[in-house]
Amino acid sequence: xxxxxxxxxxxxxxxxxxxxxxxxxxxxxxxxxxxxxxxxxxxxxxxxxxxxxxxxxxxxxxxxxxxxxxxxxxxxxxxxxxxxxxxxxxxxxxxxxxxxxxxxxxxxxxxxxxxxxxxxxxxxxxxxxxxxxxxxxxxxxxxxxxxxxxxxxxxxxxxxxxxxxxxxxxxxxxxxxxxxxxxxxxxxxxxxxxxxxxxxxxxxxxxxxxxxxxxxxxxxxxxxxxxxxxxxxxxxxxxxxxxxxxxxxxxxxxxxxxxxxxxxxxxxxxxxxxxxxxxxxxxxxxxxxxxxxxxxxxxxxxxxxxxxxxxxxxxxx
Amino acid sequence: xxxxxxxxxxxxxxxxxxxxxxxxxxxxxxxxxxxxxxxxxxxxxxxxxxxxxxxxxxxxxxxxxxxxxxxxxxxxxxxxxxxxxxxxxxxxxxxxxxxxxxxxxxxxxxxxxxxxxxxxxxxxxxxxxxxxxxxxxxxxxxxxxxxxxxxxxxxxxxxxxxxxxxxxxxxxxxxxxxxxxxxxxxxxxxxxxxxxxxxxxxxxxxxxxxxxxxxxxxxxxxxxxxxxxxxxxxxxxxxxxxxxxxxxxxxxxxxxxxxxxxxxxxxxxxxxxxxxxxxxxxxxxxxxxxxxxxxxxxxxxxxxxxxxxxxxxxxxx
Numbered sequence: 206x207x208x209x210x211x212x213x214x215x216x217x218x219x220x221x222x223x224x225x226x227x228x229x230x231x232x233x234x235x236x237x238x239x240x241x242x243x244x245x246x247x248x249x250x251x252x253x254x255x256x257x258x259x260x261x262x263x264x265x266x267x268x269x270x271x272x273x274x275x276x277x278x279x280x281x282x283x284x285x286x287x288x289x290x291x292x293x294x295x296x297x298x299x300x301x302x303x304x305x306x307x308x309x310x311x312x313x314x315x316x317x318x319x320x321x322x323x324x325x326x327x328x329x330x331x332x333x334x335x336x337x338x339x340x341x342x343x344x345x346x347x348x349x350x351x352x353x354x355x356x357x358x359x360x361x362x363x364x365x366x367x368x369x370x371x372x373x374x375x376x377x378x379x380x381x382x383x384x385x386x387x388x389x390x391x392x393x394x395x396x397x398x399x400x401x402x403x404x405x406x407x408x409x410x411x412x413x414x415x416x417x418x419x420x421x422x423x424x425x426x427x428x429x430x431x432x433x434x435x436x437x438x439x440x441x442x443x444x445x446x447x448x449x450x451x452x453x454x455x456x457x458x459x460x461x462x463x464x465x466x467x468x469x470x471x472x473x474x475x476x477x478x479x480x481x482x483x484x485x486x487x488x489x490x491x492x493x494x495x496x497x498x499x500x501x502x503x504x505x506x507x508x509x510x511x512x513x514x515x516x517x518x519x520x521x522x
Numbered sequence: 523x524x525x526x527x528x529x530x531x532x533x534x535x536x537x538x539x540x541x542x543x544x545x546x547x548x549x550x551x552x553x554x555x556x557x558x559x560x561x562x563x564x565x566x567x568x569x570x571x572x573x574x575x576x577x578x579x580x581x582x583x584x585x586x587x588x589x590x591x592x593x594x595x596x597x598x599x600x601x602x603x604x605x606x607x608x609x610x611x612x613x614x615x616x617x618x619x620x621x622x623x624x625x626x627x628x629x630x631x632x633x634x635x636x637x638x639x640x641x642x643x644x645x646x647x648x649x650x651x652x653x654x655x656x657x658x659x660x661x662x663x664x665x666x667x668x669x670x671x672x673x674x675x676x677x678x679x680x681x682x683x684x685x686x687x688x689x690x691x692x693x694x695x696x697x698x699x700x701x702x703x704x705x706x707x708x709x710x711x712x713x714x715x716x717x718x719x720x721x722x723x724x725x726x727x728x729x730x731x732x733x734x735x736x737x738x739x740x741x742x743x744x745x746x747x748x749x750x751x752x753x754x755x756x757x758x759x760x761x762x763x764x765x766x767x768x769x770x771x772x773x774x775x776x777x778x779x780x781x782x783x784x785x786x787x788x789x790x791x792x793x794x795x796x797x798x799x800x801x802x803x804x805x806x807x808x809x810x811x812x813x814x815x816x817x818x819x820x821x822x823x824x825x826x827x828x829x830x831x832x833x834x835x836x837x838x839x
Contacts, residue, residue, distance in 0.1 A: 208837045326738045326806075346672040354738055355663040355672040357693030357702065358803035362738045365807075376674030384705035385674065387835060388828050389698050421643045421671055421679045453770040486675035489643075490682075509836050511705050515829035518704060520525045522830070 207383075207505050207512070210370050211393035214318065214338060215297055216271045218242030219505050221383075222320075222341070222372060224397025225275020225299055226349060226483070227251070228472040229408055232260040234497070236267025237405035241498040245272040246299060253282045254289040261293045271296055273320075278303030291315040299341060302350055302433075304328075309335045322374070322395075324352025324359070326366035333367040340367065341395050344375030348398050348485035351375075351426065351436050357389070364390030378487035380507020387512065398485040399504075404496045411475025412482055415440075419488035427481075430460065438482040442467065446481075524700075524822050524829070527687050528710035531635065531655060532614060533588045535559030536822050538700075539637075539658070539689060541714025542592020542616055543666060543800070544568075545789040546725055549577040551814075553584030554722035558815040562589040563616060570599045571606040578610045588613055590637075595620030608632040616658060619667055619750075621645075626652045639691070639712075641669025641676070643683035650684040657684065658712050661692030665715050665802035668692075668743065668753050674706070681707030695804035697824020704829065715802040716821075721813045728792025729799055732757075736805035744798075747777065755799040759784065763798075 211220040221243040223230065227250035235245030245268070247260045257274065264272050274295050276286055279302045287308045290298055298305075298312060301322045305312075312319050318338040323329045329340050342363040344356030354362075356375040364371050373386035374395035386394050401408055402416045415438050425443050428435040430450045437443050446463055449455040464481070471480030495503075528537040538560040540547065544567035552562030562585070564577045574591065581589050591612050593603055596619045604625045607615055615622075615629060618639045622629075629636050635655040640646040646657050659680040661673030671679075673692040681688050690703035691712035700711050718725055719733045732755050742760050745752040747767045754760050763780055766772040781798070788797030812820075 206837050207835050209835055344672060344674060346675045353741075354803055355661060355693055356674040357661060357672065357699060358663045358807075359738070361696070361698045362806055376672055379678070381678045381706050382674060384832065385702035387832065388701035388705055392835075421676070424670075451768070486671055489679055490675075509839075512832035512836055513839070515701065515704065515832040518524050518526055519826050519829055520523050522826075 207509055209392035211339065211372060214370065215244050217244050219501055220372075220393035221501060221504070222246065222273075222299070222393065222395040223400050224347075224349075224374065224395055225277075225301060226397050226401070227277065228469055229401060229406065230275065231407060232263035232267060234400060234403070234406050235272045236264045237403070237497040238400065238501070239264070239268040239270040239272040241501045242270075243501055244297060246275045247272065248275045248277065249280060249282075249286045250277050251280045251282065252286075254285040257286055257289050258293055261289075261295060273297030273299060275299045275301060276305070276308075277301055278305060287311070290317065304331070306331070306335050309337075320372070323363065324354060326362050329363045329367050333369050337369060339370040339372055339393070341372045341374050342391070343395070344373075345434075345436070346486040347375035348424070348436050348488070349483040351434050356386070360386060360389040360391050376485060376487050378490040380504050380509070380511055382487070383504055383508035384511035384515075387508075398488050399491055399500060400497065401484070402491050402494045403500055404494060408472045409475030411477060412471055413494055415482050416484055416488045416491055417494065419484065419491075421486070421489040424484060424486050424488065428464070430457070435481070435483060436485060438484050438488065440477060440480070440482060442477075442479055443481060524826055526709035528656065528689060531687065532561050534561050536818055537689075537710035538818060538821070539563065539590075539616070539710065539712040540717050541664075541666075541691065541712055542594075542618065543714050543718070544594065545785055546718060546723065547592065548724060549580035549584060551717060551720070551723050552589045553581045554720070554814040555717065555818070556581070556585040556587040556589040558818045559587075560818055561614060563592045564589065565592045565594065566597060566599075566603045567594050568597045568599065569603075571602040574603055574606050575610055578606075578612060590614030590616060592616045592618060593622070594618055595622060604628070607634065621648070623648070623652050626654075637689070640680065641671060643679050646680045646684050650686050654686060656687040656689055656710070658689045658691050659708070660712070661690075662751075662753070663803040664692035665741070665753050665805070666800040668751050673703070677703060677706040677708050693802060693804050695807040697821050697826075697828055699804070700821055700825035701828035701832075704825075715805050716808055716817060717814065718801070719808050719811045720817055721811060725789045726792030728794060729788055730811055732799050733801055733805045733808055734811065736801065736808075738803070738806040741801060741803050741805065745781070747774070752798070752800060753802060755801050755805065757794060757797070757799060759794075759796055760798060
């Protein structure tokens with residue numbers, strides 16, 4: 206068994222967190238990941254508090270193990286959602302797409318462990334000063350909303366910058382990525398794309414199939430014009446969106462209209478023409494849909510062998 | 523000591539290759555890296571065969587250990603340079619910026635080991651079929667000319683795709699990066715930026731200072747409009763170039779003119795206004811100019827400790 210301070214901090218068996226993917230990370234997926242010994246997350250995305258409360262209660266029925274909520278800080282309902290996690294007794298909150306500082310005092314007072322997703326050392330330090338229990342250092346090879354720094358460059362730098370535990374995210378889909386993250390100084394990992402192609406994930410079958418068929422060069426980053434880059438699979442839609450962004454004849458309004466609801470269309474309807482299938486660069490490493498428990502067990506069995514076997518390269522000691 | 527098949531393949535002590543950085547990777551740097559037990563490389567860049575022959579002969583005077591030449595395949599002098607490495611008895615060639623297939627037969631016949639730098643699994647497979655001895659899988663966090671895939675995502679995928687040894691590059695500046703690369707399946711590493719800030723590197727002091735002072739978010743990728751992205755440090759110049767690229771009012775000719783000779787100005791003159799200071803995302807991890815020998819020894823001492831210590835996370839076995 207691989208045990209790190211993240212296991213103790215969160216009361217989980219394996220040091221793995223499931224990514225808080227909008228429209229994807231629901232009670233079913235979170236419950237499955239928590240039942241398998243990781244930390245499942247429900248994504249609050251832009252939903253209101255009522256929806257989130259329903260999901261939290263559903264997850265409680267699915268598992269008696271710890272799970273968390275990912276709060277998307279740009280949500281129009283962020284204030285009510287931030288209160289709801291306190292009122293519902295959620296124990297772990299991860300945050301993305303903004304600064305959680307204004308909510309930290311109340312969350313910490315409620316005993317919530319806060320784990321912000323960070324794209325740089327400066328933000329990691331700010332989060333540590335604000336009372337975060339750990340940070341997720343997420344590299345730009347991840348799916349969905351991404352930063353510039355990659356996992357290989359970001360994780361060691363964040364580890365040098367803060368004293369709280371660092372969880373690595375971005376580009377990790379198997380035990381090799383987990384073992385590499387540990388070598389970089391992380392004591393846990395967050396995986397998103399790998400869990401989309403799990404039995405318990407409720408996305409449309411077309412979404413899973415697209416991940417299983419992806420090649421290494423099949424992701425693209427759109428949204429740079431607005432300063433909110435998003436990594437997704439290359440499709441006719443995402444290529445069009447990409448071209449439009451770099452075409453100054455296309456207005457911001459047209460561009461926003463084109464992108465609106467595209468993730469929802471991918472997740473719920475598997476719409477190949479208008480859907481945005483968010484995924485990380487590791488999509489091509491995922492060949493089979495599996496139950497969450499099997500995914501986690503296989504990843505950590507592989508990581509364990511690699512960590513035990515690293516000494517094989519060292520001669521004469 | 524860390525020993526891998528790359529050490530045997532290339533006759534070197536440490537499984538590390540110095541990046542073939544244009545204007546930077548000269549005989550002095552290559553000689554120092556080879557003397558320290560790595561594989562030094564001379565960059566042919568766009569120079570003619572006469573210049574390269576001079577550098578190769580100079581390197582021979584500096585070291586009796588193996589060194590190689592990096593051949594930039596878009597060079598106007600590529601044909602004569604490709605012949606010169608044969609005539610000069612060079613034992614190892616790495617290649618970048620194109621396909622070396624047309625030269626492979628002659629190089630292999632001359633007993634040269636060819637190690638192409640690859641950005642994807644498809645190109646890695648093609649190189650293996652063409653007779654490459656190994657490949658460098660270089661992630662987009664590297665400095666200079668870069669691909670899309672990051673080290674964390676690219677290296678394991680290339681390892682799955684080919685049977686020849688894989689050398690990881692991009693985002694590696696210390697022992698953590700080396701140990702992580704090994705966990706991903708690589709059996710060697712290539713470092714560029716770390717060697718720019720070495721005593722033996724002949725770049726202008728301003729260039730070294732800029733690397734030593736860089737923060738994590740201080741690199742930027744320009745050149746996307748032409749499909750030849752280049753990662754360099756953020757400076758007034760590179761920010762301007764970046765803005766111009768996304769401004770459709772700026773013609774390709776204007777853009778090319780602005781970029782022309784910018785790396786040379788950075789390397790030779792430390793020109794802060796017109797120079798392009800190429801560097802990878804790991805620049806911020808480099809805090810001190812050191813002799814090449816010390817750099818390599820420290821990196822592998824750290825990697826060795828990490829590889830020996832990886833088992834500490836595994837409990838109950």
